[in-house]
Amino acid sequence: MMDHIWDAFYTGQRRMARFPAALWTDEDYTIEFSGTNPKKMRFMLDARVGATKLRIPYPVAGSIQVYADGKKKSMTPWDDALGRNGPLTKNKGCGENRFVGIENFLEFYITPGCLIEIEPKDSIMTKVRMDWSLAEFYSDGGTTRFVDRLAASLGISSSRIKTVAIYEGSVVV
Amino acid sequence: MNDGKDLMPTMSSSLPIYKSHGEGNWGGTIKVEKVDFVNFLGKSRCGARHVVFESNPDGSDKIPPHSFNSCKFTNVDDIGFAFLNKPNPGWANVKDCGNFPCTAPNNLIFSFKGTTYSGAMPSASSRDFTLVPDDKQVAGTYPGCNHKPAMQAYVCLTNNIGMLMFESLDEDAWDRAI
Numbered sequence: 604m605m606d607h608i609w610d611a612f613y614t615g616q617r618r619m620a621r622f623p624a625a626l627w628t629d630e631d632y633t634i635e636f637s638g639t640n641p642k643k644m645r646f647m648l649d650a651r652v653g654a655t656k657l658r659i660p661y662p663v664a665g666s667i668q669v670y671a672d673g674k675k676k677s678m679t680p681w682d683d684a685l686g687r688n689g690p691l692t693k694n695k696g697c698g699e700n701r702f703v704g705i706e707n708f709l710e711f712y713i714t715p716g717c718l719i720e721i722e723p724k725d726s727i728m729t730k731v732r733m734d735w736s737l738a739e740f741y742s743d744g745g746t747t748r749f750v751d752r753l754a755a756s757l758g759i760s761s762s763r764i765k766t767v768a769i770y771e772g773s774v775v776v
Numbered sequence: 777m778n779d780g781k782d783l784m785p786t787m788s789s790s791l792p793i794y795k796s797h798g799e800g801n802w803g804g805t806i807k808v809e810k811v812d813f814v815n816f817l818g819k820s821r822c823g824a825r826h827v828v829f830e831s832n833p834d835g836s837d838k839i840p841p842h843s844f845n846s847c848k849f850t851n852v853d854d855i856g857f858a859f860l861n862k863p864n865p866g867w868a869n870v871k872d873c874g875n876f877p878c879t880a881p882n883n884l885i886f887s888f889k890g891t892t893y894s895g896a897m898p899s900a901s902s903r904d905f906t907l908v909p910d911d912k913q914v915a916g917t918y919p920g921c922n923h924k925p926a927m928q929a930y931v932c933l934t935n936n937i938g939m940l941m942f943e944s945l946d947e948d949a950w951d952r953a954i
Contacts, residue, residue, distance in 0.1 A: 616871060617951050619799045620944035623838045625883040625908065627918050628938045638952065641944035649805055649841050650938020651887055657940075715938060720945075 628653025671698025
């Protein structure tokens with residue numbers, strides 16, 4: 604056996620991280636990595652018909668940007684009832700996507716011949732649950748006060764925090 | 777391939793010419809249009825295997841999907857139709873594929889559309905179908921597939937089978953296991 608490289612104190616092999624997988628289209632699939640997820644990836648589907656929705660779980664908080672054929676794609680609209688970006692409709696074309704914070708998974712839709720590229724955004728999506736009523740929350744300054752306090756505790760500018768939705772749960776921001 | 781060959785040949789190719797000499801490609805698709813395949817009945821006059829489709833026994837990393845449109849098979853029976861090789865168990869070593877053999881042979885897709893037949897015919901003689909390898913964990917789970925042990929394949933009466941490619945683009949993609 605020949606080692607290819609030294610990696611700190613250990614020897615290792617160089618191996619291309621490129622994988623083909625035959626699949627039945629028009630089904631949904633989950634890709635789980637046994638190691639740390641790559642940050643940047645690309646995906647392509649070669650098929651006569653059909654398409655597929657892929658889900659990729661992430662072990663850490665973050666957010667992912669999806670590009671389809673080089674074009675930046677926004678996430679699905681926020682769903683107040685679900686408290687997260689809405690599920691994929693599968694009728695918005697290649698690149699429809701959402702990243703669900705807390706549960707930390709990315710979902711995107713890929714059609715034949717479309718190149719999907721993903722890379723991390725420099726932000727974290729999170730959800731805060733507070734033991735307040737909605738009335739108490741707003742009487743104490745609401746989202747502005749909440750963002751100011753969070754920014755102060757994190758030591759960052761309040762302009763870097765975006766409140767996406769507030770709903771009663773008791774109060775979930 | 778990614779092995780950085782010169783643009784112009786500087787030496788003769790290594791033999792056999794079909795042997796893989798680099799990494800598996802990202803893209804690539806093979807289209808075959810209006811080709812007639814005649815008199816493939818499984819054995820040559822000398823008794824050697826004689827089939828229309830045989831997968832590359834050295835294709836360990838990627839075999840691009842093949843599309844066959846409006847092809848005609850004349851005097852081609854089950855045994856002469858195809859023989860799909862299984863992954864070589866010898867590929868399962870740390871230097872090559874890791875703990876199990878590379879799976880390109882298990883991800884092979886031959887997709888047929890508008891196929892016609894005459895004379896001797898294979899048992900699954902449909903116009904539109906997909907030929908996939910004899911891997912019970914993959915093809916065995918697809919609906920509408922018939923197992924063909926003589927071909928080491930499944931014949932699936934659908935075109936809903938595709939190949940997903942994915943790749944890490946990280947700087948350490950070559951030396952970090954994912």
